[in-house]
Amino acid sequence: MTASIPDAAVHVRTLRKSYTVHDKEPGFMGSLRSFVRRKTHQVEAVRGVSFDLEPGEVVGFLGPNGAGKTTTLKMLSGLLHPSGGEVRVAGFEPRRREAAFLKRITLVMGQKQQLIWDLPALDSFLVNQAIYEIPDAQYRATMREFTEVLGLEGILKKQVRKLSLGERMKCELAAALLHRPRVLFLDEPTIGLDVNMQESVRAFIRDYNERYGATVILTSHYMADVTALARRILVIDRGELVFDGDLAHLAAQGSAGKTVRLQLRQPVTEAHLARYGSDVRVDGLSAELTVPRAEVSVRAARLLADLDVADLTVEDPPIEQVMGQLFGRGREVERV
Numbered sequence: 001m002t003a004s005i006p007d008a009a010v011h012v013r014t015l016r017k018s019y020t021v022h023d024k025e026p027g028f029m030g031s032l033r034s035f036v037r038r039k040t041h042q043v044e045a046v047r048g049v050s051f052d053l054e055p056g057e058v059v060g061f062l063g064p065n066g067a068g069k070t071t072t073l074k075m076l077s078g079l080l081h082p083s084g085g086e087v088r089v090a091g092f093e094p095r096r097r098e099a100a101f102l103k104r105i106t107l108v109m110g111q112k113q114q115l116i117w118d119l120p121a122l123d124s125f126l127v128n129q130a131i132y133e134i135p136d137a138q139y140r141a142t143m144r145e146f147t148e149v150l151g152l153e154g155i156l157k158k159q160v161r162k163l164s165l166g167e168r169m170k171c172e173l174a175a176a177l178l179h180r181p182r183v184l185f186l187d188e189p190t191i192g193l194d195v196n197m198q199e200s201v202r203a204f205i206r207d208y209n210e211r212y213g214a215t216v217i218l219t220s221h222y223m224a225d226v227t228a229l230a231r232r233i234l235v236i237d238r239g240e241l242v243f244d245g246d247l248a249h250l251a252a253q254g255s256a257g258k259t260v261r262l263q264l265r266q267p268v269t270e271a272h273l274a275r276y277g278s279d280v281r282v283d284g285l286s287a288e289l290t291v292p293r294a295e296v297s298v299r300a301a302r303l304l305a306d307l308d309v310a311d312l313t314v315e316d317p318p319i320e321q322v323m324g325q326l327f328g329r330g331r332e333v334e335r336v
């Protein structure tokens with residue numbers, strides 16, 4: 001049964017964050033000079049970002065390194081105070097960090113851990129039960145559910161330091177969601193995990209979202225996470241939101257071409273296929289090439305007429321390629 005969560009929405013308007021960075025000249029004398037006469041400059045990490053999330057939405061938050069993703073998530077969870085703009089999460093103003101707000105959200109940072117290193121994960125869970133005042137019956141029910149979905153059996157009583165990275169990440173997620181938050185800020189939750197472990201973390205997030213109707217913002221460098229979980233994508237670049245829309249639109253905007261995949265009955269050379277498109281790759285009787293979007297049907301018809309084709313499919317290019325093209329060629333992306 002899906003628990004209904006009416007107020008789990010995120011509202012962000014012209015959100016800004018600038019950091020004051022102290023400049024230091026190199027060497028000992030430089031340190032002394034900086035000490036006496038402090039020079040600073042401002043880093044505009046987030047420059048007027050606006051978006052709204054509906055309850056239950058799962059959104060992929062993408063952008064190159066240093067784009068402002070973590071800074072935004074920290075402001076949404078109240079760890080950082082905005083320099084300007086407006087934020088409401090589940091009806092609360094995050095910077096106030098009220099207890100009722102903290103019970104409704106969670107922030108998981110794949111690169112930071114909250115579990116106590118020298119104790120079994122179970123002990124950290126009990127600490128969280130106390131902090132979040134989780135009633136015993138709810139704690140037991142959630143533990144049963146998480147143990148099953150995440151496969152935690154047998155690892156909860158091991159010292160955290162002895163767990164593998166994947167096992168630890170599963171326990172981190174369980175600890176972070178034990179209080180059944182309504183809004184999840186997940187910053188690289190699968191970083192460093194192998195493919196199987198990434199898949200089980202994804203399955204857990206999907207299950208949690210469906211079961212509790214939670215709102216999820218997810219950053220990840222693994223596009224598979226994003227494509228598997230999110231339909232809507234926000235792209236941030238140099239502190240500005242440059243795209244807000246669905247994945248298919250992003251692919252259409254980011255790439256001028258489509259990928260045509262061919263299964264052939266007769267071998268063909270790359271040079272020959274280059275007449276029909278660019279980025280040609282041939283592997284035995286399989287081939288792929290990129291053709292301009294506007295000419296997909298004409299080129300596909302020519303390929304079918306000229307070659308002995310067993311199968312032909314047309315796809316958007318992989319999202320990694322789209323992102324590479326977007327950020328490679330600057331900021332021509334628009335909102336849709």
Ligand SMILES: Nc1ncnc2c1ncn2[C@@H]1O[C@H](COP(=O)(O)OP(=O)(O)OP(=O)(O)O)[C@@H](O)[C@H]1O
Pocket residue numbers: 019020021043044045063064065066067068069070071072
């Ligand atoms: N505490 C800080 N002091 C000064 N500058 C900072 C601080 N934290 C982040 N920045 C700068 O703000 C900008 C945005 O950083 P942020 O960590 O939000 O980006 P990101 O999109 O999460 O990047 P990544 O994908 O690499 O984690 C970067 O230029 C970064 O160097």
